[in-house]
Amino acid sequence: MRCLQEDMRPKTYLDRQNRRNSRYYFVSYSHKDKDCVYELLNELYINDVNYWYDKELDPGDVWDERVVEYINNPHTVGAIIFLSCDSLISDAVQKELDMLMELRKKRTFFRITPVITKAENDRELFYLASEKTRDVLYSDKYDKFRDLLLNGKYITMDGAAELIVGVSKKDNAKEEQLINTRSSFIHELPHYTDGTKDIYQFGKYPFEEDGQEKPIEWQLAASEGNIYYFITRYCIDFVDKNGIDKTINEVKRTIHGRYIEDILLVYENFLINYSSKISHALPTDYADRNRQQLLRLFWVRNDTGSDYVFYNAQNVKIEGRIQSNRLNAGIRLLMKINNNKIGGDEKDARNQ
8 A cells, every 4th residue: 555645634423423333443563654644534434434543643753641531432442553663662552552441341342453553463563673673582562462462363554444344244344324224215114203213013012011902113224225124122021041032033023015025033143233223122021920030132144144143232232141042132133124115015014
C-alpha cells in the first residue's frame, strides 16, 4: 500500500452522523508511521468499520489518559495494532499492548489484529528494528511482540483493508446500515410502533401466567437481499432439549403466509452478527413460570447446526461444559420472510 504524502487525519466512529453502533476497534500505532496508518484508516472508515484513535495525541508517542479510557471501554471489541521499527520501541505502544493483552484474557471474543508496516513479514520487521536500535539481542520489548505474532497471525498492509472489513462484522465493529423497509412490502404486515421500534405480530402463544394465547411479538433485526430476519421480542417458553422442536412446530401451526421462508431456533452466528439490534432475552410471565432453575439460560443453535449452546439474558455466551440434558432453557425464535412473496395474502399473517 502506498504511503500518503500529506497528513490526512481520518475520522473515528464518533464522527459518524446518526451512529447506530457504539462498538469499535482500538487503534495502536507510532505517530512516525501515521502516513501509512492514516491511509488504511480512511479506507476502513469509508467501508463502515468503527475504530478509535487519539487524533489529539501529539507526535512523539506521548501517553494520554484517554487511551486507558478507550481501551477499557466495554464497547471496545478488539484492537488493530500497527507494527513497525518505530512502534516496537515506542513506550506508548508498549503500554497499550500490555493493556490489550490483559483485556484479551478477560473478553472471550476480543480480537487483536497485528498489521506489519514497511516490512514483508515478522522476521524482516525484527531484523530492521534490531538494525535501527543496534541491538543484536531481542529485548523484552521484542519478546512481547514476538508472542503476539506467534504462528504467523498477522497481516501486512497489502490487502489489510479487505481483511479487516471482512472480520469487522463478526466482531460487531461495523457500522450498521438502516434496514430499508420503505422500498419493501414489510410495512404492509401487521405491526405497531413501540417508541422508535416497529413491533410485528405473527402467530400466537401463551403469554401470561393463565396460559391464555396472545399474538407473538417480533423485532425486525436484519435483512439480506429479499430476506428479512425477525426475532421474537421475548423468550416465549422454557423447555428441555426434547421440547425445542415441539415448541417450534406449535408456533408454526399458528402462522400462515406464503412469504414465510422458515421459523427456527435462533442460531449463534445471528446473535454475534446482529447483537446490537437484538434486545435482551426477557421472558414472558408464562415462560418464566416454566423455568426450573435459578439461572435464565437460553437455547441457541451452534454455528454448525449440530448441537446447542447456552446464552444468558444479555445475549452473552455461557462458556464451559453444561449438561444440556438436565436443564430446561428459554426459547427465542427466528423467522425468515421473503419480501418478494408478500402481496395478496398479507391478511393471512393476522392471527387466526
